Amino acid sequence: MAKQQGVASMLALALLLGAFAAIPTGVQSIGVCYGVNGDNLPSASNVVQLYRSNGINLMRIYFPDTNALKALSGTGIGLIMDVANTDLGSMASDPSFATSWVQSNVQAFPGVSFRYIAVGNEVSGGDTSSILPAMKNLNAALSNAGLGNIKVSTAVQSDVTQGFPPSQGTFSQSYMGPIAQYLQSTGAPLLANIYPYFSYTGNEAQISLDYALFTAPGTVVQDGGNAYQNLFDALVDTMYSALESAGAGNVNIVVSESGWPSAGGDAASTGNAQTYNQNLINHVGKGTPKRPGAIETYIFAMFNEDQKTGAPTEQHFGLFNANGSPAYPINF
Template sequence: MARQDVASVLVVALVVGAFASLPTYVQSIGVCYGVIGNNLPSRSDVVQLYRSKGITDMRIYFADGQALSALRNSGIGLVMDIGNDQLGKIAGSASNAAAWVRDNVQRYQGLKIKYIVAGNEIQGGDTGRIVPAIRNLNAALSAAGLGGIKVSTAIRFDAVASSFPPSAGVFAQSYMTDVARLLASTGAPLLANIYPYFSYRDNPRDIQLNYATFRPGTTVRDSKSGLTYTNLFDAMVDAVHAALEKAGAAGVKVVVSESGWPKAGGTGASVDNARAYNQGLIDHVGGGTPKKRGALETYVFAMFDENQKTGAGTEKHFGLFNPDKSPAYPIRF
């Protein structure tokens, strides 16, 4: 996860108020599993914790062999990133993509791989590598008889510009039109990391905490669409939907590949706010957004605090569980 500078595009709204098998279902809630820490449980213990808590889906950020081995025959749906350090290699060579699929997908029997993620929050010149990487991975999966596994990329929210009202959402850069149209052609979703927390943190004076944390009390109407919003999360997701429409990819589904709230380390970061946001998120996404009703597949960030992460103080404090596997606060899945 990386910081998202989203306040500038949202403040106005808030001032106003086989080897691998595919699952046969779409679960609305999963949890992201990061491993940048020196005090975390073993991979096998983590998989058992997911199962004991009824968490049916997991996102991992690289092809972690220990995690993949532990996930075999677990029944847990998996979203697997290639790792940002692999993006250029896979984009530049079909044979590299085939080798990656061989080593990290075909090698592990009994996995339920839902999506492969070609780049997480890619920016700058590397954005030009996303489409060729997706194409090469799609070809490699097809050649391996695994063409049903969908390949996508995960974007920061600031890939969307002009997001107020939500119906005005449009992609900020042209590369996203190419990405969106490729996903439309393959039937893959667009993965989006959605963090109302960062908007609130950057402007707590103008952004209502209740609106950012699924608490009642604030309503915002989109005058162009006529839709009414009672939480910032929905407004952000529907801005992504609007951007896809403008890119000629209205049929592309959005999957929220990260969303969460920190419990320490910064403005608004507290156990009470984290619990309110994450429980509100879990309880809410089964119904979708005002623009797109129906279950919205969403991955909470994150399973554990990661004590070796760098950056803002909050980066180390998104965990739902402590290293001893006890809950950081009460949460229901």
């Protein structure tokens, strides 16, 4: 996962519905992203038990991980599953690839509660042209398989938007407008990776740490009638304004990643990670100034992943150690 700028929950019993359960949008929910780029991580079955023992009812995986899918079967844990970025070209150009992908990775696991499929994660460069046709082919394949209740989207980072204050948000990338309008036509949410950490460390001259950590004592940004006391809300509402500007104001946002590193960089400490993630859990049931109501949110990540490349912080987002012990106390 490339990240630049930018969980027990009070989840309704709907999560316990059976195979391919469709769970109502707007239910307050906190999930955790499950990455596997680390040494000595637990088996998938033990990971699923760790989710269940902590009351974490939502998971995101970044490719069709057969071991994870088998372990999730029958658990009622709601799932976001990604189409790997490397498969976008094939899925965009070949409807039969999408059909085969659905057969192998969705239909083969009828006991898994799929919520969304993310067609790529933070796709960049020339590959962005594949996102929308791949989404369309995947939607058709799911519909043909009788699985049209599984919503198809893509996961984007904050830098697909521009503008300040949040009410002035627009998409900075031209490919996003058609994607937003397509999501509005299908009723699917936009999956957004929202990282106040990267926004803060990229602009410390203008952004305070307490604004990024949900600890500011009062309003930091006044935007018309909306008062912003934390950066997370500002980033989400900038994305909502961009959707409105693109003619897709009915599209909901699911925060498909958010977190704070415990080591490896500026302001990356166990204390700050604990503060951010606990405050995030406590906050997302309230919604944002622009869109009150629960925000479905996935914390990145379940484990520290020592095989991750990129900045040193990439290896230090975990809530748990490889042995299953908490990296720091969190009240789900």
